[in-house]
Amino acid sequence: MGGGSNGVEVQMANEKPTNGTKSPANASTVTTTTNGANKAIIKENLNGKIVIPSASCKIPSQFEANGEIIDPHCDPKNPQKISFHDITSAAFLIKDGIERTPCPRSTTSDSYGMDLYLKKDFLQYTGSFKERGARYALLSLSDEQKKIGVISASLGNHAQALSYHGWKLNIPVTVVMPKAAPIMKIQKCRNYKANVIVEGKDMGEAKALAMKMAKEQKMLYINGYDHPHIMAGQGTIGLEILEQVPNPDAVIIPVGGGGLIAGIATAIKALSPKTKIIGVESAKCPSFSNAMENNGPIHTPIKNTLADGLAVPKVGYNAFVTALPLIDKMVVVKEEWIALAILRLVEEEKCVVEGAGASGLAAILAGQLPELKGKKVVVLLCGGNIDTTVFGRCLERGLAAEGRLVKFNVEVSDRPGGIHELCEILSELGVSIKDIMHERAWLKDIYTVEVKVVCETRDWAHSTELKEELKRHYSKVQFSEEPLAIHEQMINQGKK
Numbered sequence: 001m002g003g004g005s006n007g008v009e010v011q012m013a014n015e016k017p018t019n020g021t022k023s024p025a026n027a028s029t030v031t032t033t034t035n036g037a038n039k040a041i042i043k044e045n046l047n048g049k050i051v052i053p054s055a056s057c058k059i060p061s062q063f064e065a066n067g068e069i070i071d072p073h074c075d076p077k078n079p080q081k082i083s084f085h086d087i088t089s090a091a092f093l094i095k096d097g098i099e100r101t102p103c104p105r106s107t108t109s110d111s112y113g114m115d116l117y118l119k120k121d122f123l124q125y126t127g128s129f130k131e132r133g134a135r136y137a138l139l140s141l142s143d144e145q146k147k148i149g150v151i152s153a154s155l156g157n158h159a160q161a162l163s164y165h166g167w168k169l170n171i172p173v174t175v176v177m178p179k180a181a182p183i184m185k186i187q188k189c190r191n192y193k194a195n196v197i198v199e200g201k202d203m204g205e206a207k208a209l210a211m212k213m214a215k216e217q218k219m220l221y222i223n224g225y226d227h228p229h230i231m232a233g234q235g236t237i238g239l240e241i242l243e244q245v246p247n248p249d250a251v252i253i254p255v256g257g258g259g260l261i262a263g264i265a266t267a268i269k270a271l272s273p274k275t276k277i278i279g280v281e282s283a284k285c286p287s288f289s290n291a292m293e294n295n296g297p298i299h300t301p302i303k304n305t306l307a308d309g310l311a312v313p314k315v316g317y318n319a320f321v322t323a324l325p326l327i328d329k330m331v332v333v334k335e336e337w338i339a340l341a342i343l344r345l346v347e348e349e350k351c352v353v354e355g356a357g358a359s360g361l362a363a364i365l366a367g368q369l370p371e372l373k374g375k376k377v378v379v380l381l382c383g384g385n386i387d388t389t390v391f392g393r394c395l396e397r398g399l400a401a402e403g404r405l406v407k408f409n410v411e412v413s414d415r416p417g418g419i420h421e422l423c424e425i426l427s428e429l430g431v432s433i434k435d436i437m438h439e440r441a442w443l444k445d446i447y448t449v450e451v452k453v454v455c456e457t458r459d460w461a462h463s464t465e466l467k468e469e470l471k472r473h474y475s476k477v478q479f480s481e482e483p484l485a486i487h488e489q490m491i492n493q494g495k496k
């Protein structure tokens with residue numbers, strides 16, 4: 001295995017920093033925690049959180065099982081690291097059944113102030129990188145196991161990947177999908193001829209059922225992020241990146257259960273030890289950073305997130321011990337940046353990417369990686385399976401976050417021409433009305449009418465111009481709030 005850059009034994013500053021000062025709203029809180037010989041720097045600011053691990057590393061050789069059903073391939077008492085050799089074996093085996101996805105320079109690279117490349121693994125047939133691990137795990141089965149088949153629990157991308165490659169390789173696949181799984185993804189697995197069982201209110205219940213069935217029917221349970229073959233398969237992305245973009249300064253990788261970053265980091269650190277490995281999580285499910293704090297996987301309550309592919313409550317034991325010594329920085333981003341990243345990828349790069357897949361770019365947009373200015377950086381766009389309705393909402397949230405969709409209530413005169421005057425102001429400014437309604441029944445002043453408007457502007461500066469103009473004309477005007485983090489950053493950039 002390649003040499004790790006850093007070791008980690010951190011105590012993270014969550015709500016209460018152990019040593020540090022709270023500064024004004026737009027500044028960051030920096031905390032250095034000490035745990036034995038190890039130190040970690042944790043920075044919290046409006047955009048999220050950054051954890052820079054320590055230079056020395058003491059990873060436990062085993063973890064507590066806490067009453068969970070043990071998958072023999074992901075055993076807390078015996079966590080397995082994968083090696084560089086595992087990844088080259090995977091690359092050799094899967095090469096005929098997996099797309100070698102492009103990694104072009106971003107068309108807007110210069111606007112980010114870096115030499116930015118996008119590894120487009122959402123272009124795999126089923127829309128995500130998960131096919132790499134799934135195919136390798138299936139091809140590595142014994143002949144007998146290939147006849148009996150495999151089982152897994154998954155909300156979506158892993159289930160689709162396993163179902164599709166099982167179908168192509170003629171290996172029976174059963175997937176247990178929780179009731180919350182998107183209907184489209186359930187249907188896709190059925191189209192790929194898998195035995196699909198929709199059961200359990202969440203992943204925990206679905207997994208318990210899948211493990212029980214695995215035991216009863218002698219099927220192999222394939223954990224979607226922690227089975228060693230899954231991690232090795234995902235690692236083949238790292239080999240491709242280094243062929244396509246030699247000696248990158250950094251690779252940015254979304255983190256859910258940790259298998260993806262474990263595989264890619266193993267490949268990259270072996271061949272290019274100076275390349276920084278940067279993980280990204282959503283603030284709604286920071287299970288890897290919590291595992292870093294705990295120095296071992298720990299259950300993290302997760303909330304609804306745009307990055308549903310990252311919503312894994314507990315990272316994998318194998319993934320944790322493999323990835324931890326190889327990670328240079330972990331960034332936890334807030335949701336508004338993920339929405340904005342989805343929007344930017346559609347508008348600028350013509351890529352439809354799901355929240356999890358866009359979170360790498362979100363970390364850059366959030367300004368959490370200033371050290372990468374002027375550097376050669378690869379961002380992994382690892383999934384494109386986004387519900388059409390969720391996609392629509394993400395675009396609107398992204399527009400609102402960027403100040404391009406503005407909502408306001410204004411009281412105008414109820415005399416003839418009052419609303420006309422408002423429309424004229426908007427029209428002169430070049431602002432486009434998306435929605436408009438008015439009401440008069442609840443107003444104190446019977447000669448006024450309240451008009452509610454949602455409108456589109458060119459950019460942040462344009463919406464600022466609109467707000468100033470409205471305030472000049474009307475005494476009662478109220479704007480809906482912008483997400484705080486983005487608002488602060490715009491001020492700092494002098495755009496407001």
Ligand SMILES: Cc1ncc(COP(=O)(O)O)c(C=O)c1O
Binds near residue numbers: 128255312354382
């Ligand atoms: C699109 C996407 N990106 C990233 C991840 C995270 O991968 P891992 O769970 O191996 O960390 C997932 C996991 O399902 C995913 O679907």
